[in-house]
Amino acid sequence: MNPVADLQRPSAPAPTPGDAAAASGADRRGPFRPERLIPARTRLHGRLLARLFQLGDAMVVAAATAAVGLRLHAGPGGAAALLASALAILAALGIFKAYEFGRREGLARHLVRIAIACAVGQAVGYLAIALSVPPDVLAAAIGAWAPGVFATLLILHTAWWAAVRRWRASGRLVPNIVIVGATGAAERLIESLLASREVNVLGVFDDRHARAPGAIRGVPVLGDTQALLDHRIMPYVDRIVITVPSRARARVRELIERLRVLPNEISLLLDGAAAQDEADAISRVADVPLAHISGPPMNHARAFVKRVQDIVFGVLALIVAAPVMLIIAIAIRLDSPGPVLFRQRRHGFNNEEIVVWKFRSMRVAEQDLHARRQVSAEDDRVTRVGRFIRRTSLDELPQLLNVLKGEMSLVGPRPHAIGMMTGDVESARLVAEYAHRHQMKPGMTGWAAIHGSRGPVDTPDAVRRRVALDVEYIERQSFWLDLYIMAMTLPCLLGDSQAVR
Known part of the structure; x- marks a missing residue:
């Protein structure tokens, strides 16, 4: 099966979360842009x-x-x-x-x-x-x-x-890509995809932005690679395709190094390759990586099994946990004024921003939506009930709703708050591979959690260890490993009384 796009494009664009900050007109949307961008985690295959x-x-x-x-x-x-x-x-x-x-x-x-x-x-x-x-x-x-x-x-x-x-x-059956390099190969790729509608090209980025055209076959040139790194469209992008001259090897290496920090899959289509080789590569762009250089190739069967696992175990866990959640909600209301639940924007799959739910464990006036100050031992912001539910991780139970919505998984890297600080430095800037932990949906528990990396990451070494464990899990992930992690979570929580939560 090879479903292709048959999208209806609006005559007047409505703003979406993926719109460029400085571009809102129809000419900046391009011929591929669907009316509503779909996050990569919800894409069907x-x-x-x-x-x-x-x-x-x-x-x-x-x-x-x-x-x-x-x-x-x-x-x-x-x-x-x-x-x-x-x-x-x-x-x-x-x-x-x-x-x-x-x-x-x-x-x-x-x-x-x-x-x-x-x-x-x-x-x-x-x-x-x-x-x-x-x-x-x-x-x-x-x-x-x-x-x-x-x-x-x-x-x-x-x-x-x-x-x-x-x-x-x-748009759920149509992969989205962005192209790096306003080259002849990029133009030929766009022409082919305009004819087939097998892939959406959301934009083109080129370091020679000042010399690049405003658009290629109607697809807007949105900026240089720095703009790509920071662009809000990236959570909706399945793959980055680099199309640069084959003779510019130094530039290829530089681009690869700069883009490795992103969780998106990256492929290479060299401009100037033999005509037949290029034609073959273009014909495969909707199905397989061209020359895979970064990011894990998506295993759709494994992702499907993991989603079924999340739904089945998530529903069972919610049924079992419902009485406990009711008791916790009553205790929070009796302990301190304010809402029962606390919500915070965190990084999800492919750097998507998601709203994560928790039981409120701090006084309302002291809540830190951006994790500028991480929790410490005997933190005076934490309520009496909050100390207990944080120490036992019961404050995380509402995230079962995030799991059933498909924003999180039962097992995966823990979601960190957007802009979370380690000391005076944003945590994401301490490790070059930090975003690689977003190559999979965040989880309620994970490989890092059962190996002692729970709670705050308040030192550079703690950040590096957390990221290393998360990347190790992503590389090893399987159904049986997930079952092992879920089975080990409770014993690890009960035996880890020293962890700051």
Whole structure:
């Protein structure tokens, strides 16, 4: 499956969180910009969806086959024949590209593919059953099996076609990129993507900004690489593509070093490469990295499993924790005036700004929204109830809501407040790889937490250790490692009475 964009662009732009600070006109939005930018963490991935659609078809066909076989007591020969028909339908769905959902393909044409696949399966069934069972069983089996399978597949694929169309229109099925380098390769890449609509190009950045054109094929040139590092559009960007002259090796190295601090995946498309090599690279830009140089390639299957894990365990945890959360809420209201919950803007996946919820543990007048002063032992800002819920990490329980919303995960690097300070220096400036911890959704617990890196990071060494542990987790992340971390969290909390919280 290779879904491509079919976006509706407004005639007059409405401001979005990703708009450049100094550019708000329609000419600065460009031909690819959707009406509303979708954070990278919510992006859907065509290949994974295709596999899920195939799984749905297989489950439906298998259920229908089993039901008919049992009801008619088809016996070994009839069961084998029905199984052959089912496999033939599933194979035909793949052969006739029933999972591509082409951008220009209407619903009627798509359903024709389904009808052909079902006809092929039915023909195979007739042949197989005719060779193995009496004709009366043949008519009964196919007559009961084929119409039900056909009707169900038509309904399923109508729903999927409508969903894919809606996801395209919203931009959730279309990756966003920015290009570094206003070069000929950049122009050819944009031309190709304008024709296919497989990728959105949100902007171009070039260090020679003073000499660069205002736009390339309508895509705005938004500034130099420093502007890219600080640009508010980056949480919506899936990949940065560097397109610089192949002979400018020193410039390539410099750009790579400057951009490594970002959590976004970075790929390289050299301007001046052989024409066929460049054409091949451009054709692959929607599917795989060109020349991968930074950032972890996205493992969509693993991300899907992690999301399912978060939903299942998150719902169970919320049910179990609900009585405790109610008691804590009452205790906070009785202990000190002010709201029960405290919310703070923190860094999420891909440097996205998210609002994280916690139980309030400080007096309202002393709350520090930007973590300019981190919590210390015997901190006079913390309430009596606050000391207990911070020491036991019960103040973090409302973040289960962040997990279910998809902004956080149960396991991952802890989200730090935006602008958090370590002494007199912003924590993010102490470690060059600090943003690499944002290559995954932040978590309620994590590898760093069970290794003693909990609470404030009030020294440069503490920041470096936290980042090193977070990056180690990102490189090793798996379902089983997450289960181990969740299992170890409670023992670590109970045995870590010395941690400042």
